Amino acid sequence: MTAEPGADRLKLVIVGGYLGAGKSTWLRHQLYAGAFPNAHLIINEAAELAVDDAIFGARYPLTLLSGGCACCEGQAAFLTSLRQLCDDRSRAAGPQGRTSIAVLETSGLADPAAIAASLRADPMLAFHLALSEIIVLVDARNAAAQLSADPLGRAQIEAADRLVITKSDLAPPSDTARLVATLQRLNPGATITAETRGEPVPLPDATGADPLPLADHATAPIRPVQIDLPKGLDWASFAVWLSALLAAHGDDIVRVKGTVRTPAGRLLLQGIRDHVQPPEILPDSDMARDGTIVLIGREIDADRVTRSLTRFAGDLL
Ligand SMILES: Nc1nc2c(ncn2[C@@H]2O[C@H](COP(=O)(O)OP(=O)(O)OP(=O)(O)O)[C@@H](O)[C@H]2O)c(=O)[nH]1
Incomplete structure (x- = not known):
């Protein structure tokens, strides 16, 4: 029996979230704890000068894409890097040593939904790659200010399969409860957890909590x-x-x-x-x-x- 075409596809996990939400900190912790074994990391930064790769050191196979977000200016470079990973997999003799999962840490300015759309539109990647999960991190301390000032934070939350609240150690539980109520309203289908520097912490009870006000206007980019x-x-x-x-x-x-x-x-x-x-x-x-x-x-x-x-x-x- 022959395998279904595209069944053994490279899995891609997208880790997104607003600027400074704690993406690198969370991902570093997950890798250390053994999540995403043998993953190839793709670290994307909007600025030419990259900093986040320094956080991961030389311990993981890593592609650094700086100077443009994977959802817009950096899209071509991002798709090329994924095609290269898929090519390398096809050339590998057997399953050993083949990358089975890639984890993209987006820039804080990226919209994961636009990244997902670009993957679907690429015939080679649509065949060889499966987007397995979009995880979006939301910063308990700064979410209220971000969501009221910039529609991007809302778009990121709406795109997620899984929402992880970070920095609840820096926010009063009543603020985190309002954030939970906001996330439930914006994306009722996503699972929501809270973590502090990658360690799970309980979610506050959001019953009766008022959702946070959201930006309804476009701001300067x-x-x-x-x-x-x-x-x-x-x-x-x-x-x-x-x-x-x-x-x-x-x-x-x-x-x-x-x-x-x-x-x-x-x-x-x-x-x-x-x-x-x-x-x-x-x-x-x-x-x-x-x-x-x-x-x-x-x-x-x-x-x-x-x-x-x-x-x-x-x-x-
Ligand atoms: N107190 C506290 N600090 C945190 C937590 N998570 C991250 N930080 C801190 O927040 C800052 C930003 O974290 P990063 O992991 O670099 O955030 P990022 O989302 O990767 O940032 P960009 O890539 O620039 O968007 C760092 O100083 C972290 O140490 C947390 O749960 N609690």
Whole structure:
């Protein structure tokens, strides 16, 4: 008996969610716990300067797609990488060593439904690849601000098979209950769980909780810009400048990422809205990208930001 055409297809899991929702943190935890064994990771970042791959290190087969979202500007590169994976599988002699699952971590600006549509429209991938699940992470701390300001967060939630609430450790249970009520209303068919840094936590009871208000207007598009840090910039003064910048513009600057060299080592810098996370120390590898940060947000004028930083640093250097 011959196998049904396309029965042994490459499975694809899409891990999506808004900027800074906790996608890399969650995925890293799942991989560590043994989910998605032998997966090939595809990490997509909207900015040219990629940071998320540093979080995974060299432990997993990984394709990095930076400089455009897989749902729009980066779609061609994304589909090409999947075709390549399917080709490599067809050439493998037997099931051993064949990649059976690919996991795409989308950029925080991507709409997973548009990615799914592009897969269906590609005849080669429609035959060789099966989209097995769309998992969307939703940040309990920032969801209210995101959903009221940007229709993208809603589109991501509506596209999910499974919704994972992250950062409930940073939000009061009453806020998380409102978020649960919102998710149930937007996507009644999706399963909903809550996790803190990848560890399951109980969902609060959402009975009677008011769903959160949603954006009903299109806003200016969110785009990444890169800022080169001046040579010799002192980490402590940079942190002061960054906090001041985010305090003043945290509604428009949604995400900050970068790797910075400091006397304490190589640090992964992360900010979400006006909140800068405690930096994580990274191994000393691939340092070519150090000293540049990515700001992702609305109508950010890179020259103005650079001038502000240079002026601030000049006063202190
Ligand atoms: N307290 C807390 N912090 C978390 C949790 N999940 C993620 N974080 C932090 O949130 C920040 C952003 O997490 P990432 O995993 O980089 O988020 P992301 O969705 O991959 O970000 P982008 O790719 O830029 O959209 C990091 O500083 C994480 O340590 C959580 O459940 N609780």
